[in-house]
Amino acid sequence: MLLTGMDRTDGFLQFMTVLILFVFVLAVTWLTTRWIAGYQKTKAAGCNLEVIETMRVTGNKYLQIVRAGERYLVIAVGKDEIHMLAELSREEIQFHENGNGQNLNFGDILEKFKKQNAKEDD
Known part of the structure; x- marks a missing residue:
């Protein structure tokens, strides 16, 4: 048809x-x-709570640095449990910052990488 x-x-x-x-x-x-x-x-x-950094230890276990108010805590997070391992001072933590004292985000890191590659190409 x-x-x-x-x-x-x-x-x-x-x-x-x-x-x-x-x-x-x-x-x-x-x-x-x-x-x-x-x-x-x-x-x-x-909020008074903020996850600063997370690192995977095994498939379902993590170590985290958490800011709780003015305290920084290292905690172990598992499937069904959370354990506090240590308390850190602000001086013991290495923050990833740019020159202005602000935390870097992915866009900032990408722009820095692009500038480095542009300089190498010239």
Whole structure:
């Protein structure tokens, strides 16, 4: 059977409708994710607890340095338990900072890497 012009038009319109709905759902999902991330960030901004660093020891066991108020604690985190191992002073912790005293984020590290590669290429 040959498709008539009307059948082709209907098929194209159905495809475009599905495509537009897909893009709409994708956009709503992205916006919702950004909104929730912003909400959680502002909610956690005034907290007295902060995970400074995490290191995996085995498959489901971790060592963490946690700031609790003005104290820094080393804790062992397992599947069903948490144990405090030691308390550290601020001077004992090595913070990864840039020259301005601010913590480096991934974007800063990437930019530094790009600049180094650009200098090497010249």
